[in-house]
Amino acid sequence: MAVLVDTTELPPRQRPDAVIDAVRNTVAPSEIAFASGPGPLRYRIEYWQLGPAMLVRAGGDPVRMRRTRAQVRDCAPEQATFGFHPAGTGYQEQNGCRTDQAQGDVSLLDMTRPFEFGMGGNCVHGSLGIGFDALALPVDMIRRSTSGLRGSPVYDLFKTHLLGLVPAAQALTDTREAGMLAAATVELARALVATSGDHNPRLNAPLHDALRTRIMVYAQQHLTDRDLTADRIAAAHSISLRHLYNLWSRDNTLTIAEWIISARLEGARRELLHADAQIAMVARRWGFVDATHFSRRFRLAYGMSPREWRHLNRERPPTALAGSTGGLTRP
16 A cells, blocks of 8 residues: 555645645546635545556545546546445536436546546545456446446445455455456456346356456355355355356366365475474464364375474475476365
8 A cells, every 4th residue: 555645744835736746646537626624634545456456545625636637638547436425425417418426426437538526524435447458348338337237137246345455455464365366356347337237147257257257256265164165155156056066167177176276285394394383273264173184185286294294394494496386286
């Protein structure tokens, strides 16, 4: 996370220009007006890069932002921006249509066209910008969806996802996990756009793609839970076991149960190399209740016991271990 501007750290006279510069450098050149208040301007903008997506959170005093036709001609990023309000209310206007936004509502702006946006005092506004190329959908479909998001069957799902996106982005420090979150976010946005407006049943593929990505992210995040099973994964995504198996088989040669075992073994193998904890404790952390069962599975996967693996690889220089998978294909 990067703080683009925090006006409380600046002299009062510099604050408006600092906010305008931050918006210009992250979104696009715009006309910005602040409501006069009893004291100096208060405004803060934070930024996260999630793969091809740009996540921004802003809040403070009331503000109005307008992108004119001249500004669009000079600079028009080919990007769809999904807006949401974790707190407070706002509005947006584009193509002659004004939409008032309550807390939690999701909106969509086409950054290649003029628009106006505003938010009230003590409002927290979030935006998720994704390029047209990353959405991989026809541009006219993206533009039609700006006025029909609520008609999508995944609107509520996407709204919940957006509201939890900033806390998730703040909590994730592992690059691989952050990458999975970014992929799930883009796929879910793609499904929302593809199923908005004039809904076409033939466009269910993006919805299924997003669901498959979310299933994999969920399985990765809950890998150390002992009760992680296909039944739990299906229930968490409100789908049948049969539907889950069909979706899973499109991307994986292993069954769900086999994938969970191999992924847990891989996680335990990495921990054994860097941690001094007892082997039985490592096994329990990775969902193996019985240490004997863990050792048997480990030997089948790597050709040696956990103790032998730890002893052998700790004696090697670090360069010798680079890229080693111990004979197991990474899940």
